[in-house]
Amino acid sequence: MFLKKLLFPVLGILLVFYIGKDNYVTEDPIVSHRDTNVNPADDFFMYANGGWFKNNPIPSTEKTNGIFRIIQDTINNQIKSICVASAKANASFGTNKQKIGDFYTSGMDTLTINKLGISPLAQELKNIESIQNTQQLLQRVADMHTIGAGSMFGFYVSQDDKISSKNTLFLSQGGLGLGQRDYYFDQDANAKKIRAEYVKHIAKIFELSGVSKLQAVNDSKKIMALETELAKNSRKLEALRDPIKNYNKMSVAKLQKSTPNLKWKDIFTHLKINNPDSVIVGQPEFFKALNTSVKTVSLSTWKSYLKWHLLDNYAAYLSAPIENQNFYFFSTVLNGVKTQKPRWKRVVTETDGSLGELIGQVYVEEYLPKGTKEKLLEIGNTIRDVYAERIKKLDWMSEATKQKALTKLSKIIMKVGYPDKWKDMSTVTIKKDAYCQNIMEVAKWEYNYMVHKFGNPVDRNEWGMYPQTYNAYYNPSNNEICVPACNIIVPGFEGKMPDDAVLYGIIGGSTFGHEITHGFDDQGSQYDDKGNLNNWWTAEDLKKFKEKTKLIVEQFNTYEVVNGKYVNGDATQGENIADLGGVIMGYEAFKKTNQFKNNEIISGLTPNQRYFLAYGYAWMVQGTSQYLSQQVMTDVHSPAKFRINGPLSNIPEFYETFGVKENNKMYLPQEKRVQIW
Structure with missing residues (x-):
């Protein structure tokens, strides 16, 4: 995600926490999610994930189904536990527990909400x-x-x-x-x-x-x-x-x-x-x-x-008739969702969205595995080191621009896990019987928090996400990436550490590699190491860079999503560049592991097969036709299918691993393949 003023909609690549010993998944999802009837050289998205899609159709309450829903369901259950425990705590007025508990209670009190109209x-x-x-x-x-x-x-x-x-x-x-x-x-x-x-x-x-x-x-x-x-x-x-x-x-x-x-x-x-x-x-x-x-x-x-x-x-x-009509248009008409989610899920989402800063403090204490920050930083720094190696070897960039790129790369700030300082929400008043008023109260606090920044120095330690938010971002003005805590464990590997192919395919490539590349995509590349909009390129290097980004725009313009609607290659190019850079950097980092060096076979898969399948797992998301149609019009991210098939169609190692030939659908002629970083 490229974060600039929090304007762009996002999709996350995140992971789910340990659910409990009774819920361990013993089968290897990298293997079991496949549809082996699909040729991986024709449609790797369906090859990697089609088996799971067949067994898990999109629920009537959802516009999408896949890894993000698995993650969100787990996080929602954890947040619900925090909300319910806070509601039962009978905490003193003005405390964090009182605010969390009463906000949740107010949202669940449909009798009062309907009465108020x-x-x-x-x-x-x-x-x-x-x-x-x-x-x-x-x-x-x-x-x-x-x-x-x-x-x-x-x-x-x-x-x-x-x-x-x-x-x-x-x-x-x-x-x-x-x-x-x-x-x-x-x-x-x-x-x-x-x-x-x-x-x-x-x-x-x-x-x-x-x-x-x-x-x-x-x-x-x-x-x-x-x-x-x-x-x-x-x-x-x-x-x-x-x-x-x-x-x-x-x-x-x-x-x-x-x-x-x-x-x-x-x-x-x-x-x-x-x-x-x-x-x-x-x-x-x-x-x-x-x-x-x-x-x-x-x-x-x-x-x-x-x-x-x-x-x-x-x-x-507001009252049920208004809420239901709102759901009908924005969820059913626009996204193809037929049924409202259970009330508690909707209220949990609103509680987290409004008081996530308070919930995050409890979440870190009660649900975050020890050593999360350290492990995330380890992976992030490995990816950064690989990026530096790649930049030094570029054949299209001059030495002068390389040095400035390396300087920018070295100064990227990594915010991982959770903030060291939490925002002060002590002025927010939450009541047990005033759901809409509580929403407005938080909106006022958020607005006042924002306008208070005017005339004051920029706080470069501020976070734009909560530790329980399943997403990540790059902010060009701070030259920073932020990877919240819930990026630490992969669904299907609960209670054990995934192998390096999985770690580097998902956390390395689709998270750290992706976000770092945003610093060098068509937008991020226009900001210098201090976060200022300032051209640091030579004229010749910038011309070559734009020629390469033009290729990726042309590539994605050819992808039909639904009903004659195609990916907007121009609008999505930043995310497409980040996806391509991310999967390459994750792969280069994975090559340094013993699993790769020793050609270790896991579940019958070679290291290369396992890495690319892990990357495919990272975007295991299917959507309704209405949702996909809306995404093409409103989102700067390509649909999940093309976040897999698009980047991989440019990578020689993928061609070698899965035998992609000229007659396969994922084949691109050499002159059409994109290699930037």
């Missing part, structure tokens, strides 16, 4: 209804950002891309209920269906909130027209990945001059930012169009729009 949002809805002019409209938009219901545009405080030691203000395009602009314009049958269902969904939510059917229908159409206008002036997913073009720093005075209808001093005051001198505007054309829309779109339409986004952001925490 939309009353938790009554004051906010009243505030929107009282808007009488454009100035009040913009004030209300800003106020909604502070309670986790941001709309109209995006706003956040984070590191300045060119001055990584400084926190600054960012404005970006936003305000789309469907998330991505292409949903509003694509002409395929699925996109048209989603747009029609979205309008119906808005109307239904309004009806359930007490609006008359006629007004709800009229308002939904106006909101769709307004969001379509916002989408028309929004950049596409792939265009948002260019850090240079999305870095437009200007004085607030210049911003005000270019958008005279948007009173920025007043807006910033309501955003709790006093007298800023400059701001980084991601997409200036969006704000120029918004400047027109606040005057040309009727005030009543804007008010309906704000009400919709308030209800949309909090629908999952």
